[in-house]
Amino acid sequence: MQRAPQDFTSWEAIYHTLAAAFPSERYHRGAALTDFGNGEGAVQAHIDGHGVVEVDVLVAADGAQSPTRRRFLPALSSTYAGYVAWRGTLDEADAPPDLVRFFDDAFTFCEARSAGHILVYFIPGDGTDATPGKRRLNWVWYVEVDEADLPLILVDRDGRQHHASLPFGGAPDSAIRDLRDLARREVHPMMAALVAQRPNRFCKQSSTWSRRARYSVACAFSATRRSSSARTQPAPPPRRLETRRRWRERSSGPAGTSTLG
Numbered sequence: 001m002q003r004a005p006q007d008f009t010s011w012e013a014i015y016h017t018l019a020a021a022f023p024s025e026r027y028h029r030g031a032a033l034t035d036f037g038n039g040e041g042a043v044q045a046h047i048d049g050h051g052v053v054e055v056d057v058l059v060a061a062d063g064a065q066s067p068t069r070r071r072f073l074p075a076l077s078s079t080y081a082g083y084v085a086w087r088g089t090l091d092e093a094d095a096p097p098d099l100v101r102f103f104d105d106a107f108t109f110c111e112a113r114s115a116g117h118i119l120v121y122f123i124p125g126d127g128t129d130a131t132p133g134k135r136r137l138n139w140v141w142y143v144e145v146d147e148a149d150l151p152l153i154l155v156d157r158d159g160r161q162h163h164a165s166l167p168f169g170g171a172p173d174s175a176i177r178d179l180r181d182l183a184r185r186e187v188h189p190m191m192a193a194l195v196a197q198r199p200n201r202f203c204k205q206s207s208t209w210s211r212r213a214r215y216s217v218a219c220a221f222s223a224t225r226r227s228s229s230a231r232t233q234p235a236p237p238p239r240r241l242e243t244r245r246r247w248r249e250r251s252s253g254p255a256g257t258s259t260l261g
Contacts, residue, residue, distance in 0.1 A: 006107055010123040010138065017128060033068065065164065080150065083116060086141040086179060090197050091125065095137055099197075102190050103137060112186040116142045120194060139194055141187075 019027070028050050035046035042054040060068035064078065092100060102108075108120040118141040125134040145153070154162045156170035183192040 008107070008121045008123055008138075010136075013124040013128040033062070036068075080147045082147070083142050083144045084153075086143065086195075087139070088195065089123070089136040089138050090194065092122070092133055092135045092137060095197065096193075099137065099190065099194055103194075104132075108191075110188045110191050112141075112143075114186060115144045118142070118187050118191050120191065137194060139191070141183075141195070 028047055031050055032048040033045060034048050036058055037044050039054055042056060043058040045053045045055060045058055047053055060066055062068055069076065103120050104122070106121070109117055111117045118139060120137065120139045122130075122135045123138045124130045125136050129135070151161070153175075154164070154166070156162060156166050157172045158170075162170075180192075180196050183195040187195075
């Protein structure tokens with residue numbers, strides 16, 4: 001068996017690292033690209049509030065629903081993948097010691113009883129700090145959701161309809177409760193204990209909780225849907241929990257559940 005060391009990072013750490021490498025006065029935050037076209041030997045980008053900027057190359061990196069891409073490829077459309085993902089983070093300083101010990105120095109994943117799987121690993125904390133004690137526990141739970149049900153779960157706690165995900169702090173409290181109930185029935189006890197914590201934040205996939213809760217919209221529904229079905233169907237045997245660390249087996253959780261770590 002060959003060890004395969006892995007390093008983990010976060011979108012936040014990558015963003016701040018890259019942003020610090022570019023002059024701050026060259027960023028135009030909160031300004032929209034309203035138009036663009038070819039000039040004489042340059043690309044002319046029309047930026048709201050900043051006029052026309054001439055550049056050698058214009059890179060359109062404005063998200064999954066990029067209006068710039070639609071201008072070039074109007075017939076291109078996205079296709080729903082059939083699942084959504086709950087994502088959450090918990091400051092290591094706020095995590096119970098047993099959870100820190102269990103997930104430390106590992107990439108841990110677990111298949112859910114019904115379908116899908118959940119992943120857990122450490123990422124840098126505030127200021128991209130990867131020092132033990134300053135990190136965050138990050139988890140991602142992929143859950144199947146019927147496409148016909150997506151509009152139902154794209155409604156936030158204020159009743160507003162969204163296109164692909166809920167905004168920061170937008171998931172209804174009922175969806176959060178359902179997610180915790182679902183975790184107790186569907187995944188390994190240590191995973192469920194992590195989901196039950198009061199994290200930094202919750203967010204979206206394909207569609208993370210601190211004091212600033214953020215949830216994926218689609219995830220909100222997946223919890224409700226799974227909760228309902230789980231009450232009427234017998235639960236199958238627990239699935240295996242694995243960690244990519246050192247390959248030694250240790251007993252953990254209910255009968256039939258093991259950790260490779």
